[in-house]
Amino acid sequence: MMRSIALRLRTAPRRFPERLARFSTAMKTTSTDPLSLKVFEDLRDMKDAGTFKTERVIISPQRAKISVENRKEEVINMCANNYLGLSSDPELIEAAKEAMDTHGLGLSSVRFICGTQDIHKELEEKISNFHQTEDTILYPSCFDANAGFFETVLTKEDAIISDALNHASIIDGVRLCKAARFRFDHMCMKSLEENLIAAKDARIKMIATDGVFSMDGDIAPLDEICALAEKHGAYVFVDECHATGFIGPTGRGTPELKGVMDKVLVITSTLGKALGGATGGYTTGPAQLISLLRNKSRPYLFSNTLAPCVVGASLVVFDRLSKYLHTHTIASKCNKQNIRLFGKQYIIYNTYKHKYMEKTKCACVLLRIYTFMENHNKKTLLRDTSLRDKLEANTTYFREAMSG
Incomplete structure (x- = not known):
């Protein structure tokens, strides 16, 4: 029996490359294999359209x-x-090294089993204090934070009213949930109000918007959005990935800039841009809502916890958020x-x-x-x-x- 298993282990690596080789060959021919043909056509169409992407290789740390x-x-x-130029900051690198020395490379676990260390809770508390919210939940990325929010919180009785140019992670998150979907013209308050009226019968009306739209740098008029939300009994969700740390008088983002920190229900953001550039994201807001996410949000429940080195560096970042x-x-x-x-x-x-x-x-x-x-x-x-x-x-x- 053991000999049979060993034999299969030795031969399997040979068979798999052969299948890949046949697939690669099919890609170069007029193969009738449906997968080969579909992939070939997709790649060809992207190249013909000028949208095929190639990775540009950097051989130094990320810096100016x-x-x-x-x-x-x-x-x-x-x-x-x-x-903020923190991706190769010496103090953050040292903090990351120290965290690995004291807390290890990783946890090999999701948070709720044995993947929560003291530094994870400390970082969540620091983020909550920074945004002046009740609680925070860490995710592997803000994409996961957005993907895990709407499905957890909203049902078919509810409605999402989303800006037409919201980030792909919000769009995907909205697709995962069963709530009714409404899309308003980019930063158009007339269109937003029309959609709020159309969604008037929904139990929960959630307005979703980027704080800063990354392509053009548009800043959402959160003051006007929050006013309409209050008028129509809606809640406001803001993705702050391109704002946290450097927008607003103290870097607390678009809600601070627009004077509505107490009117935005939920903020999602990332540790992977201004705040060190490594990885990780979070959702911050009311304690009960964050507790619900801890118990039902699938990207949180079924993803490994954030690595200690990232957490250690991020703790230092939130102590240094005074640059503008x-x-x-x-x-x-x-x-x-x-x-x-x-x-x-x-x-x-x-x-x-x-x-x-x-x-x-x-x-x-x-x-x-x-x-x-x-x-x-x-x-x-x-x-x-x-x-x-x-x-x-x-x-x-x-x-x-x-x-x-």
């Missing part, structure tokens, strides 16, 4: 100036979500070079009226320096046929690159 594969000189990176990002410096310099920029305050971008601009040409000249920038194609933006170079500047960039 980075080294990229097949290029001798460093380039300035303006496409990361590293808004301004983009007016780069905007003024771009204007002097006749480069037209769009966007509001924090995320600025440049458009190119060229449908098939090569995405691989990510190093371009801006302000007479090489700049690593990000192209977004029309299928991502759903706005027009332009490609956009999104400049996501950070405090490290200003210190290092704009000093001259």
Whole structure:
């Protein structure tokens, strides 16, 4: 019996690559295999449309100036979500190392079995204090936080009224639940109110919006949204991934900026952008609601806990959230070079009226320096046929690159 198992283990690795080889060969031919044909056609269509994506390889830490594969000189990176320049911060790296020394590499468990350490609870408390909410629940990512919220909280008796340009994670989260779905025109309060009226018979009406929309840097008019929510008996859910840590007088995001911190029911955000750039997300809000998520939210219940190194670094981040990002410096310099920029305050971008601009040409000249920038194609933006170079500047960039 043992010999038979050993024989199967030795032979299995040989058979699997053979199947892959046949699949790969089929991809290059006019195969009638349905999966091969479907994948081949999808890839071909993306290449023909100019939307096929390739990964650009960085061979240095994430920072203002980075080294990229097949290029001798460093380039300035303006496409990361590293808004506060903390991704390679020495203090955070040291905190991550210390957390691994004291709490290990990982927990090999979900939270409710044996995956909760003291530092996880400490971080959740710090986040709650920061957002001035009752409780917080950590997730592997904010995508998971969004995916796990709507299905847990809402049923077919309820309604979700979502901004037309909300992030994909909100869209997917909405799809998972059975609530009635309404979509209002992007940041249009007239459209929002019309949809609230259409959803008037729902038991729970939940307005869902990004705080800052990452493509164009639009800032949601949360003051107006909250006023309409109060008028129509609705609740407000805000994704703050592109706002937490650097928008608002003390970095508490769009609700603080718009003066409605006490009127937003639920905030989701990420540790993977401004707050160190590693991984992890969270939902913060009323204690009873967070307790429900701990008991029923599937991405939380069935995903491994956040690694101690990330938690340790994040604890330091929330002690340092006093920096404030301004983009007016780069905007003024771009204007002097006749480069037209769009966007509001924090995320600025440049458009190119060229449908098939090569995405691989990510190093371009801006302000007479090489700049690593990000192209977004029309299928991502759903706005027009332009490609956009999104400049996501950070405090490290200003210190290092704009000093001259």
